[in-house]
Amino acid sequence: MNNITMKANADDLILLALKEDITSEDITTNSVMPRFQLGEVELICKQDGIVAGLFVFKRVFELLDSDVQVEFLVSDGEKVKNGQKIGSVKGDIRVLLSGERTALNYLQRMSGIATYTNRVVELLKGSKTKLLDTRKTTPNMRIFEKYAVKVGGGCNHRYNLSDGILLKDNHIGAAGSVKKAVEMAKEYAPFVRKIEVEVENLDMLKEALEAGADIIMLDNMSVEDMKTAAQLCRGKAETECSGNVTKENIAKLTDIGVDYISSGALTHSAPILDLSLKNLHPIEG
Numbered sequence: 001m002n003n004i005t006m007k008a009n010a011d012d013l014i015l016l017a018l019k020e021d022i023t024s025e026d027i028t029t030n031s032v033m034p035r036f037q038l039g040e041v042e043l044i045c046k047q048d049g050i051v052a053g054l055f056v057f058k059r060v061f062e063l064l065d066s067d068v069q070v071e072f073l074v075s076d077g078e079k080v081k082n083g084q085k086i087g088s089v090k091g092d093i094r095v096l097l098s099g100e101r102t103a104l105n106y107l108q109r110m111s112g113i114a115t116y117t118n119r120v121v122e123l124l125k126g127s128k129t130k131l132l133d134t135r136k137t138t139p140n141m142r143i144f145e146k147y148a149v150k151v152g153g154g155c156n157h158r159y160n161l162s163d164g165i166l167l168k169d170n171h172i173g174a175a176g177s178v179k180k181a182v183e184m185a186k187e188y189a190p191f192v193r194k195i196e197v198e199v200e201n202l203d204m205l206k207e208a209l210e211a212g213a214d215i216i217m218l219d220n221m222s223v224e225d226m227k228t229a230a231q232l233c234r235g236k237a238e239t240e241c242s243g244n245v246t247k248e249n250i251a252k253l254t255d256i257g258v259d260y261i262s263s264g265a266l267t268h269s270a271p272i273l274d275l276s277l278k279n280l281h282p283i284e285g
Contacts (some may be wrong), residue, residue, distance in 0.1 A: 001147055006059065013140050014059055017102050029097040038283045039093035041100075043072075045080040046274040050118050052076050052151035053110030054087070056144060060103035065095040077114070077151045086275075093282065100277050108272040109141070110148040116270035117152025120247045120263065127254045129261050132157040132240070136264035145267045157262055165189055166217070168198045178204055182211035196240070205229050209236055217262075219243050223252060230257040 001010065045051070051074055058070040068091035080086055089096055121131055133149040134157055135142070146156050158164035167181045175181035178197060185195050196215035197208040202225060208216055209232065216233055218226045220243035233239045238259045245253065245263040253261055 001055065001143075005143075006055070009143055010056065010059070011063065013143070014056065014063060014102075014106075016140065017105070018060065018063065018099070021102050022098060026094070026098040029094050033094050033097065037093045038091070039096055039280055040088055040090040040283055041096050041277045041280040042085055043087035043089065044276050044278050045084045045086050046082055046276055048079070048081050049111055049115035049273040050152055051078055051080045051086065051107075051111050051273070052114035052148040053107045053144060056110065057103045057107040060106065061089055061091065061095060061099045064099050065092055067091060068095055080111075089277070090283070093280070096277070096280060104275060104277065106144060108275050109138075110144055110151075111273035111275065113145055113148035113267055113270045114152035115273050116247065117149050117154040117266050120250055120266065121153035123247060123250050124254055124261070129241075129254060129256075129258055130155050131266075132260050132262040133266045134242075134262050134264040135160065136268045138267070149266050152266075154266060155260075164196065165193055166196045166198065167213075169200070169219075172197075178207040179211045182208065182213055186212070198242075199229075201225070202228060202232075205232060209233065213237055215240060217242050218258065223256065226253075226256045226258065 054072050054076055061068040061070060068089065070087065070089050072087040074080060074086045124131055131154040133146055133154060137145045142159070146159065150156060158166065165185050167185060172178055172181045175184055182195060182197060194214040196217055197213040198217040198219045199205045199208055200219055200221065205216060215238045216229065217240045218229050221229065226241055230239050240260040240262055241253055241256060241258045242262045245261055246265045246269065250261065
């Protein structure tokens with residue numbers, strides 16, 4: 001995420017998170033630190049994992065005070081160990097205290113997603129299948145969570161409803177049939193847009209192929225039916241496997257032969273990576 005994306009899309013979301021935590025004032029900090037005092041605090045990792053979101057962590061403090069200095073000893077995507085010091089924050093102690101929780105919330109959440117994603121990617125090694133995320137993200141966190149998936153080695157599916165055409169069961173029901181839904185999508189959408197269709201059985205698959213769908217999503221189908229579907233689609237459409245995919249059950253899907261496996265668990269079920277700001281102390285001068 002570059003500075004343009006950060007300022008245009010992320011800053012407002014970070015400020016909302018800060019406003020949620022500081023509705024009028026940080027009454028605790030203002031009690032013990034009534035005036036400016038320069039200080040420094042260390043960023044410590046308390047679990048093994050993959051770090052992601054360091055720039056968001058830094059931005060939280062910068063939005064509170066542009067004079068804050070944040071230094072990192074690692075970069076996004078690197079493996080970190082329990083007990084490892086990975087950075088430090090130096091500035092007005094009031095800023096360090098008031099921004100601490102929000103900054104850590106972003107970093108822990110994003111690092112947890114990157115760590116979980118990386119573990120699933122490792123399970124797909126040796127296959128042609130790419131791992132995708134979904135839109136099952138935390139409200140107002142999608143830009144951060146999808147970035148974390150990429151840091152962990154996964155790939156992004158469509159970012160939002162404007163990003164691509166995905167005809168799911170209710171769209172097909174509204175249109176009347178798979179064929180009709182694909183025809184209507186082709187007529188409405190720009191020609192550069194690929195059309196993906198969610199199917200639940202082989203009959204729907206055949207109808208989607210005959211209608212000219214570009215990508216077929218195999219939703220909650222049996223392993224045997226998905227293997228058949230992958231063969232039927234070869235040379236005609238790309239294939240995506242979806243439906244309750246987690247790191248615990250993905251191993252049985254690696255030999256199906258689909259192009260993609262999408263998993264909402266990457267963003268909705270990944271635990272945080274435990275990180276902490278410790279050893280805050282004043283600095284004279």
